Amino acid sequence: MITILLRRVAAAVTLGVCAALPALGQADPIKFGKIDERDLTGANFVADSAAEAVILCDFGRSRFEVGESGMKIVFERVTRIKILKKSGYDWATVQVPLYKKNSDAEKLTSLRGYTYNLVNNQVVKDKLETSAVFTEQASENTLIRKFTLPNVREGSVLEYSYTITSDFVFNFQDWQFQNAIPTRWSEYRAAIPEYLDYKMVMQGYEPLAVQERDETTGQYTIRWGRTQATQVNQEAHSAGSTAITARVTNHRWAMKDVPGLRSEPFMTTVRDYVSRIDFELAGTKWPDEPYKNVLNSWEKINDILLNDDDFGVQLKRGGFLKEQTTALVAKYPDVPQRIAAVHDLVRKSVKYNGTDRYYASGPLRRAYDQHSGSAGDVNLLLIALLRDAGIPANPVLLSTRDHGMINENFPLISKFNYVVAHIALPDDKEMLVDATEQLIPCGMLPERCLSGAGRLILPDAGQSRWVNLQPSQRFLEYRQIQLVLDDKGGYTGKIHQEHGGYAALQSREKLQKNGEKKFVEEIVSSHEGWSIPKFAFKEREVLTKPLALDYEFSSPGADTPVGTIYFSPMRQFSGDKNPFRHEERRFPVDFGAQTDETVMMTITLPAGYQAEELPKPAIVDLPDNGGRFSYTVVDNGQGTLQIASRMSLRKPIYMAEEYAYLREFYNRMLAKQAEQIVLKKKS
């Protein structure tokens, strides 16, 4: 009976009634309403003088309750914040998102809050009134409860507490120890009965001050109402209640003095760096039943996905385009051409609507008919059609850069938000294909997908594996320049430039957005005094080739000939600012792909002039073969100079320890490229 109830609970969770509370041996780090009055003065906050506010204590507890119709998670939180500056006032406004689906919901109760101020050396407290609590229906399934505390001033201490009761036992409340402002103490406790087995994933760059667990027994009171058997597999029973005893594991984690965390350039997402713990239900062990995996291996995830109506099942539903795929097979016996043709068909049939998901929003046919769909719709259709065209294609699940990285040690399906196609080619070669972008050639992934590794889902679960997402394409820039200097210091020239790989994508996107004229105008405006009388783009539409631009340029010199010409030839054709302006960095620099920039320049000197001073050749290497900059100037003695400048960054990601080298690498390169040549009129 009990087993049935409990299980029912976990299967179709709804309302429930209360239960025993397992106690952990530790005293609570905070008691609501009992503030330390010394926190109202500034003395305790000298070290935090730069912060706008400090979280004094953030304390959360999650436990289970069992009731009539199900098991629930009860999450209680108490947070205390010291406001130090006016810019920290926003911390007095709190938003709590609450999720609901069908009849299951998260509910917020027991909301309390106070603001404490020191007025004439007296503690004055103001209560959070219900008139300051609002509810906003953010989307169909998400409500946001918002509240703001009264009479907040510099120096105020704020405190609030609330309880969230959740029907979603699969979504155990996660906990974030780190915030944008410093946190003095952040503690989370979880009391988990033996019936439920959660995977716990800890991440971040800050150490735990406390990590302990003990076991107690907890009493769960189960009450039920009378039920009639309405379905074959249901049992009728009368109302009643019983108490059961279960082993409960009490976890406790805490962090002390956690620094604030803010976003920096070349990061994936702050969520990848913040200190937090996440939970995922791995299995259940009901009384008198064997342990049952809910999600506990990559193999199992493989099978679940393949049997899912919105995933594996859809991969077999490409038949509605049989006519077209059959035609493509006949037209393109060559496999690479056929792959490209299917890619083209999908790209031009379904517009990616910007939503990232790994599963389909419904039948693929619907997305096709509407010509619009999520990443899941687009790429599952791609895989289905590739298969129908006789190409061995399979899905690769991944998590986009702004969604956060995947921990391969924890088989958690919820960490993915995207899918692309994997194609096995002869000779053990393989390719990854995405059809969401109009400007990306077949075989290249959008930048958002460049995030470590993806999981290849194969019909045989035992063969499924990780696939490296690091692209072979680079940020590739190539310039070939013929420049003719005149005796007034002015010049004219021709340039052939190519943008390849991810640089091609960026350039094509800009070109699409701005058009050719504005694209060229932007070049003109970034070069002092330039005019561009002629230009021509090539390979705009041939995505597999670099986007090429040929143009002529000229820049006037002085009014009269000058005896000595100072000319900084690379100034117009290289970056002018080190992208790494900050002295330090705690996190990796994640470019996503490698970089390669080459400039080859031939300078024709004005008649009668010769080079008096030329920059010396230079090579700058990054440690560990991580990159190289090389620069040479050669005077051929025939009135022309040859300059070759090349920079390559061979890693898509540089660790925080390499940051100083990377910054210095750019420093030296920019300094070298800024050097001048000096030309003198031959006497």
Add this chain to the structure above:
Amino acid sequence: MSRPLLTVAAVLLVQSGIVSAATAGAVPHYAVADLPAALRENAHAVVRYEEQTLVVKSVSRTVETNRHAVTILDEAGADWATQLVYYDQLNTVSYLRGTVYDAAGKVIRQLRAADVRDFSLSDGFSLASDGRGRAADMRQANYPYTVEYEYEVVSTNPLFYSSWYAQPKEQLAVEKSTFRVVTPTNLPLRYKEQHLPSGASVVHTAEGGMEIYEWQVQNLAAVEEEHDAPPVAELTPAVFTAPTEFEVQGHHGTLNSWQTLGQWNYDLNAGRDELPAAMKARIASLVQGETDERARIRKVYEFLQANTRYISIQLGIGGWQTFPASSVAANGYGDCKALTNYCKALLQAADVKAYCALVRADEPDIRTDFPSSQFNHVILCVPLTKAAKADTVWLECTSQTNQFNYMGSFTGNRHALLLTPAGGKLVRTPRYGVAENRRERRADVYLDAQGNATATVRTLRTGLEQDNFNALFHSLAPAEQKKRVADILPLANFSITKFSLAPGAPTGLPTMVENLGLALPNFAPPSGRRVFLSANLLSRWSSLPAAVGERQADIWLDNAFTHSDTIRIHVPAGMKPESLPAPVKLTTAFGTYSSQVLALPDGTLQYVRQLRMPLTHFSRTEYAAYVEFRRKISAADKAPVVFVKTDS
């Protein structure tokens, strides 16, 4: 940071439209082949037709309908394939329908109810807002294609009538666009036309007690935005409308002048400035003994700043009617109406008379010749009664950090509608011009024999020049301030070795002082015997691209300003200047510029640069001259100083 209110109004103006739709007989086709080539030129999308209609049902109810079809030519025009319809407690959406057609004009699909997303348009800073949107997305993978939308919004907030922007954005061509207003004869329409092509002005007819106004434009080729120009919507055909009489949730008003609009606002908020007795007493004691009027106001303003904060709550009529002063007294927060009303009440308790004033903050100024509700914010105006000559104090009540009597770029340099018991009165907010907006920089640069340099830089900014730095100072910790300053420093390689940013000595105007210590590796690397150095250091002004084709729009610059730089350059022994840039002095209609490098007797160089830009609006015919002015400045700013080593 001060923040705006009344956000609802602005959104509504853009989103409104409407009609008798859905009754067009035959299924329309919008074959792309029918499109005149001239309309495709330079366009990402073409409006095939638009019919926007406003029907005034009564003094308290309007119905707006909009039908339009847009052909999307390429990806950059894809936004036109989406539609957002705004609604809230006072506006309801009757329907939103859509159809998408392929290039041949064949229906691809119809929009289904399930495809329409409904979501909160909460602005991100409001604690509560009833603004919501219905959104449809019919973007397609194959170009070109045509989307057609029709929707209707019923409004019980006729304070705002529709605006019709026939061609609101660049690179959008218009085949045909129509605007109709139908109003009962006893509720006459007021309107203002902008840039209508000849023959497009109003056709006014009357029928059965209804007045019908109609405007139509056809075949507008796509336009492109230009540098330093007004937004495209200010340069293309538009019609603005307003009621003569309206009623919002039982609050009746007339609108035929600024006076009457102000009267309605004043009356709506009258009596809401009553303070609790304890607060009155507190203010009385705060200003007790202070006889100077300005000092009394300052004390009250500082009290407000220390004890309140901005929290936006925008619900229904609450978008226009303030929370009572007693509510702010109890909770310590409010939106711009509530905080301004509260400050007015506090001043009253200090025996100072003040007036709330509506403004359009952070956007172009209102159209002063067309009295209508064009505002999004409220500030407080305090005329000094005891001053020798007329003087006024202006207070931004939503900011806890603004300097007393300073409006900044948010609400300065524009018009405001003063709300007095006798109605509204249009006045000017403070002007910040060339004398107020100053940046004064002094730097010492120390170069070593290897070409590395260090520098100390002190930059003083006043008026509008300091706005961003003031916000930076108040919103971020010093380490973050330093990062932001580093991000905008126009140097190739540097480290900031010393950093401070702080308000300067108090004067009538806010001032920020920034002190930097810089390490500049390879600042001026020796090239053989010579060293090249940019004396300008941090104040280079870029040139502009030459105009392609004829300049269409007048020149609009942001603000008047004065910049001055004095840089001392200290070079190591064994180096002497070989060539110094020639002095440059430019005197033009746009402004004056001078720069000069002098070798001083002590062996240092002194670079002095002055740039004064007193005006902000110029005729389009002067664009070429302006480009030339900027080119000369840019060239002068970059002129290098050349040193030669004397010991080799």
